[in-house]
Amino acid sequence: MDPIVDGLVTAFRLLVSVDPEVYGIVLLSLVVSGVAVLVGAMAGIPFGALIALRSFIGKRVLLSLLNTLTGLPPVVVGLLVYLMLSSSGPLGPLQLLYKPQAMVIAQLIMVFPIVASVTASAVSSVDRKLRLRALSLGAGGSQMTFTMLREARTGVLTAIVLSFGAAISEVGAVMIVGGNIRWFTRTLTTAIVLETELGQFGMALALGIILLALSFLINVALTRLQWSGLRR
Amino acid sequence: MMHIIEALHLNKEYGSTKALEDVSLAVDSGDFFAIIGPSGSGKSTLLRLIGLIEPPSSGKIIFMGEDATSRSEEEQLSFRREIGIVFQDAVLFTTTVYENVAYPLKIRKRPRSEIEKRVKESLETVGLAGFENKNASELSGGEAQRVSLAQALVYEPKLLLLDEPTANLDPRNATIIENVVSGLSHEKGTTAIMATHNMQQVQFLASNGAILHDGRVIERGKISELFKSPSAFLSSFALIGNVFPGMSEVGADGLATIDVGASWKIEATTNKRGRVTVFIRPEDIIISKEPIQSSARNLLRGRVVQILQNGQKVRIKVNADREFLVTMTRRSFEEMRLEPGSLVFLAFKASSVNVI
Numbered sequence: 001m002d003p004i005v006d007g008l009v010t011a012f013r014l015l016v017s018v019d020p021e022v023y024g025i026v027l028l029s030l031v032v033s034g035v036a037v038l039v040g041a042m043a044g045i046p047f048g049a050l051i052a053l054r055s056f057i058g059k060r061v062l063l064s065l066l067n068t069l070t071g072l073p074p075v076v077v078g079l080l081v082y083l084m085l086s087s088s089g090p091l092g093p094l095q096l097l098y099k100p101q102a103m104v105i106a107q108l109i110m111v112f113p114i115v116a117s118v119t120a121s122a123v124s125s126v127d128r129k130l131r132l133r134a135l136s137l138g139a140g141g142s143q144m145t146f147t148m149l150r151e152a153r154t155g156v157l158t159a160i161v162l163s164f165g166a167a168i169s170e171v172g173a174v175m176i177v178g179g180n181i182r183w184f185t186r187t188l189t190t191a192i193v194l195e196t197e198l199g200q201f202g203m204a205l206a207l208g209i210i211l212l213a214l215s216f217l218i219n220v221a222l223t224r225l226q227w228s229g230l231r232r
Numbered sequence: 233m234m235h236i237i238e239a240l241h242l243n244k245e246y247g248s249t250k251a252l253e254d255v256s257l258a259v260d261s262g263d264f265f266a267i268i269g270p271s272g273s274g275k276s277t278l279l280r281l282i283g284l285i286e287p288p289s290s291g292k293i294i295f296m297g298e299d300a301t302s303r304s305e306e307e308q309l310s311f312r313r314e315i316g317i318v319f320q321d322a323v324l325f326t327t328t329v330y331e332n333v334a335y336p337l338k339i340r341k342r343p344r345s346e347i348e349k350r351v352k353e354s355l356e357t358v359g360l361a362g363f364e365n366k367n368a369s370e371l372s373g374g375e376a377q378r379v380s381l382a383q384a385l386v387y388e389p390k391l392l393l394l395d396e397p398t399a400n401l402d403p404r405n406a407t408i409i410e411n412v413v414s415g416l417s418h419e420k421g422t423t424a425i426m427a428t429h430n431m432q433q434v435q436f437l438a439s440n441g442a443i444l445h446d447g448r449v450i451e452r453g454k455i456s457e458l459f460k461s462p463s464a465f466l467s468s469f470a471l472i473g474n475v476f477p478g479m480s481e482v483g484a485d486g487l488a489t490i491d492v493g494a495s496w497k498i499e500a501t502t503n504k505r506g507r508v509t510v511f512i513r514p515e516d517i518i519i520s521k522e523p524i525q526s527s528a529r530n531l532l533r534g535r536v537v538q539i540l541q542n543g544q545k546v547r548i549k550v551n552a553d554r555e556f557l558v559t560m561t562r563r564s565f566e567e568m569r570l571e572p573g574s575l576v577f578l579a580f581k582a583s584s585v586n587v588i
Binding site for chain 1: 280283285305306309312313315316317319321323324325326327335336339340383384387
């Protein structure tokens, strides 16, 4: 059978048959990327806002550095995290390698610069007069940061959309630090790699379709949020 | 009376540009103080320093008897929260009118019931009751400025700073803002400092003032004294005129007749009675060489006394029992061939008469 048709049929069958392994893979992918984005956002959003709002020596260098890090190759991140977590590495005693936690750490390192640099650019594009206005109405330091983030909310959501897209579609890092262990650290992307290598193109394509559908649904949801934020 | 705010030897430099040079002034509690000067004279900079949103390069600001300049950021914040500012251009948060006006109270962590009550009152004060759920981006410039004023009033600041709040507004919105500000000053005793180059406004609203020129205070004192014999500098940028005190009587038709003395009466659309001040914007007066047949309620006859040309605008002083100031474009001026001594007729509508 044509591998594409085969893939579509397999994908449909997998979804309706509630295959526990496939659902486990989907769930793990969502949890790993979701936690990485959540933690990355909690740290990256305030960090990006502070860079945008404060003036300090080395600000431009820091921004350039962050921008460069947004393009970090996932395999390089995977390798570095692997070296840190391996039994001979500095964080070896934590015994996190080949566990979902290691995958979260690797994705977090990828996601943080994206969130921080997109947030910084969104916050710096808020009208300076608005900062003066918030100040004149009595806003203190953290209130000012929060107010400017609220004004830049569509940009901040863009940061989240972009970083989630990068995390869920990434394969190199989770493969290296997670090890693609069945029932434990296998994600949608690593499973696709495996099935392709085994020549199971139908299965690989089916997982690919599920991954695309997931990405699409999450983007639709976030974009709707973004537009409702714009109108408010 | 206690000074609410004192500026002592303020200097402000931006790079090599001196914006303010050794500026000192003191404003009494309850006073309405005008900072008068042409564009670029440093008025806005001075207000930003007094409002504690920008530090001076040197000098001191004493707020309610305490040196605010030497305080920590947190202490400055508590001073800043007693000051309300309205800038020349309104910038509002991209949210509803309600949220914009509630903002200063929310960051002061006031209880919700109080916030709701005060926001409603403030919007009523500026004539925007019912605008709560409108989006700030849907407002006209005048409405946005009135929301700005409501933001500054809602927390009842001890000191209100106004940076040419009506400079970019149409006369209707400008009058609303002038009336609100005047009411605050008279009824609530709020101290106000207003930067402006609008002399009608100064004469209506302010009791004391200082004239700023190239970042320096060159004159200061009571407004009535400053304008009694205006200096050459003041008259070089100030449109002084068309301000008359009088007694207002409102007729059955809703039209007021204001007796400004010497059997001369001005008709105006207002419901204010008793002692009032009226002014007519120089651009609202129509001038003609022929007697005017018009629906305008106020018609006068006079002679041109003086012609001042300044760019595309021409200012003409006309003596029609009282001295009137009329502005017109250079083109109309050239077409009319006016000269000192020309016989002219003036007209202005009852609705162009501003009454405070």
